[in-house]
Amino acid sequence: MLDGKRILLIIGGGIAAYKSLDLIRRLREGRAQVRCVLTPAAKQFVTPLSVGTLSHERVYDDLFDLTAEHEIGHIRLARECDLVLVAPATADLLAKMALGLANDLASTVLLATDRPIFVAPAMNHVMWANAATQENVAKLAARGIAVLGPDAGELAEGEIGLGRMREPAALAASIAQHLAASAPLAGKRALVTSGPTYEPIDPVRYIANRSSGKQGHAIAVALASLGAETTLVSGPTRLVDPPGCHVVHIETAQEMLAASLASLPADIAVCAAAVADWRPAHAATSKLKKDGSTPHALELAENPDILATLAQNVARPRLVVGFAAETDNLLAHAAAKRVRKGCDWIVANDVSPATGTFGGDANTVHIVDATGTETWAPMSKKDVAARLAARIAKALA
Ligand code: CTP
Secondary structure, three states: OOOOOEEEEEEOOOOOHHHHHHHHHHHHHOOOEEEEEEOOOHHHOOOHHHHHHHHOOOEEOOOOOHHHHHHOOHHHHHHOOOEEEEEEEOHHHHHHHHHOOOOOHHHHHHHHOOOOEEEEEOOOHHHHHOHHHHHHHHHHHHOOOEEOOOEEEEOOOOOEEEEEOOOHHHHHHHHHHHHHHOOOOOOOEEEEEEOEOOEEEEOOEEEOOOOOOHHHHHHHHHHHHOOOEEEEEEOOOOOOOOOOEEEEEOOOHHHHHHHHHHOOOOOEEEEOOEOOOEEEOOOOOOOOOOOOOOOOOOOEEEOOOHHHHHHOOOOOOOEEEEEEEEOOOHHHHHHHHHHHHOOOEEEEEEOOHHHOOOOOOEEOEEEEEOOEEEEOOOEEHHHHHHHHHHHHHHHHO
């Protein structure tokens, strides 16, 4: 759920600032973009070099830095993000926020942002319990700022009490949860089929096709990043399991059908897999040997149609999307396929060898639905996935 999200992390000047380095790493592991602002005091605890190295982004620390102002400006810095996280939020920073001060880059950005703000307080337990801090925190909470922690435990100075900054893993999980709850497909379940299927001839040989699974995997990631609880049923590919999706690995079309049906009920089904239309009717249980006589003829049996089965199922997902990979008469075949299979949309693409679509990173697609055809300019498979997920979210809104 952090995938592709832009997080502005404001690091305050307390000993817990060292944990912000781990926090950056964890947010980035979830594939978030993390831009950091350091207060002058924070630089006493962590260096811009370590923050910049871990975040892979420029680090901002000076309101009056002419280069930074020229490149991005503090107002854009405050707005070009999905949320602002203050960790550690020191007593001083919380007080500034409560008062609305804007006398350095961090406080100015916090006053200028219109994005959700999360604070992770960290300080001595007596400072936390102080009426001034408690009043400030109550004011911030009343303004809708989410207060994460502090937690109880041993503090840096050796005292025990409430004041430890919440652990980075827990903070990253809270942020992911918030993003998931406010996402357009939150509460929706999605099923995506992807990759080729392998149909065994014998234990060592199989029939397969050239599908890389790139488009299907990218669609699963895009749906998950919009908040859908996503199951990806994947044939054998060279791709790593995408984060944020429940991945079921299968080999044959029959296994893909079983795994797809097991993932119902779902609100959305996108069948991007290149399912083998036929399988050897009688797969041998031991390796076939040449015996010098007549060549083997392979008897084939037709595989189940997963897309059609889902589209015509009693537990039919609200939106069923299929693909049409064609080498000729693309749009006519796609429109006929949509009706024949009973799905709502067909994403049609030309897979003639000259296009490089199969296995490649780019795709030119046409969306065929009941109202007609929409043609998208050539773009990366990731962009096709993002645009398709956004179209799905709009259709289900
Ligand atoms: N599909 C499926 N199960 C199958 C065959 C295809 O779910 N056994 C799905 C694909 O995932 C895709 C759509 O059906 O979403 C169309 O696949 P395609 O290979 O283009 O079409 P076919 O159904 O195989 O039809 P044809 O071979 O006649 O083009």
